[in-house]
Amino acid sequence: xxxxxxxxxxxSYEGQEVNITCSHNxxxxxxxxxxxxxxxxxxxxxxxxxxKTKVTNEVASLFIPAxxxxxxxxxxxxxxxxxxxxxxxVGGVDSxxxxxxxxxxxxxxxx
Amino acid sequence: xxxxxQNPRHLVRRRGQEARLRCSPMKGHSHVYWYRQLPEEGLxxxxxxxxxxxxxxxxxxxxxxxxxxxxxxxxxxxxxQVVRGxxxxxxxxxxxxxxxxxxxxxxxxxxxxxx
Numbered sequence: 001x002x003x004x005x006x007x008x009x010x011x012s013y014e015g016q017e018v019n020i021t022c023s024h025n026x027x028x029x030x031x032x033x034x035x036x037x038x039x040x041x042x043x044x045x046x047x048x049x050x051x052k053t054k055v056t057n058e059v060a061s062l063f064i065p066a067x068x069x070x071x072x073x074x075x076x077x078x079x080x081x082x083x084x085x086x087x088x089x090v091g092g093v094d095s096x097x098x099x100x101x102x103x104x105x106x107x108x109x110x111x
Numbered sequence: 112x113x114x115x116x117q118n119p120r121h122l123v124r125r126r127g128q129e130a131r132l133r134c135s136p137m138k139g140h141s142h143v144y145w146y147r148q149l150p151e152e153g154l155x156x157x158x159x160x161x162x163x164x165x166x167x168x169x170x171x172x173x174x175x176x177x178x179x180x181x182x183x184x185x186x187x188x189x190x191x192q193v194v195r196g197x198x199x200x201x202x203x204x205x206x207x208x209x210x211x212x213x214x215x216x217x218x219x220x221x222x223x224x225x226x
Contacts, residue, residue: 043115
């Protein structure tokens, strides 16, 4: 199971684009990259998942370089309500439920 | 379609008592996963169940902890003879098929406090 490294915390301001990078040097061929968001006193919520290149949905974009040893979650025009902890997870289809959750990145959005 | 429902949201137990945490998966989901989260930490996998079967309990402490997912009713995580170190948030997630590429959904958690 691939281990991930993320910044412990980040600050930004409303209206800015926020990029959170995750390192996963020992990612395996079959591993997907998944990002979750967690608000205080809430369960994690799925944001986006990708395997390679770029994935975009209504909430975020995920950029994955060719070597897949890192990935960047991009949140466009953040608002105060985007203040949360963001987790990067890496794992294969057969073992994803055992994903190793790090401490995540605590993102604080300021007015 | 209600999401994953966990109850109670908050549970206070004295040392030595039993704690029972319930999780009702989303409609149509037959896979349930339990996790524990300590403050300022990520989730730690405990157990994975399908209806009436424990598929993987590699993350469960060997003693005092047990889980079930009966044919009818919610999944139950039971902690016997609780100790202060059991205080944590316990989350369950459910999915319709094996594997997180199909996006598992989490409940809001049960916060257990042992006094």
